[in-house]
Amino acid sequence: MENIKVGNLIKFYTVVLINKGPKHGYELIKELEHLFGKEISTSHVYPFLKVLQKNKLVEVKKTGSRDKKSYFITEKGKEFTNDLLTKFNDIIGAFVESKVHKCANCECEIYKNGFEKIVNGKKLIFCCEHCAKH
Ligand SMILES: [Zn+2]
Incomplete structure (x- = not known):
């Protein structure tokens, strides 16, 4: 999991949004599109979800009667998100301080x-x- 690169904001928000609560892939993309105000290709999201899943940061469970897949954050994923937010906070903090x-x-x-x-x-x-x- 040390090698997971969260090098863009789409990835960043993907992790943060799943951390807030379980999401269907479709739901996740809609929320990202809402945040970014533009269309977001599944190819920007699904491969990254696979990486998260492979590293056990998220879990996929089938929910509801229609067997839709939802992404859940794991304990490991929560730690990862906290780390990420702390780093992000430091960057913002340094920026604000300079102002x-x-x-x-x-x-x-x-x-x-x-x-x-x-x-x-x-x-x-x-x-x-x-x-x-x-
Ligand atoms: Zn004064």
Whole structure:
């Protein structure tokens, strides 16, 4: 399972969506299409589902009267998803951090709409009007 590459967002969401609850293949593709706002070919999803299945990250069970196949997440699959989300979180975190400014007065973190003011020829960023006055 160490060699599973989740190198694109379709794969990423495939894992995340199954982690949220059992899905039919068809359901999964519909949800992916909804998320991405475009048609998604089964060839982008089914081979990856096979890989997940082979590595016991998902299980296939027949459900309902019409014998439709559903994909279920396994315990191993849950761990894998958690790992994946943690990594993803770290990437997002690093990105957000690079965008965060510190208020030049109180040092609180500013994500957006900071107050810019030129002080002694230097452009400083403040969290609010009051800090800018200091
Ligand atoms: Zn401040």
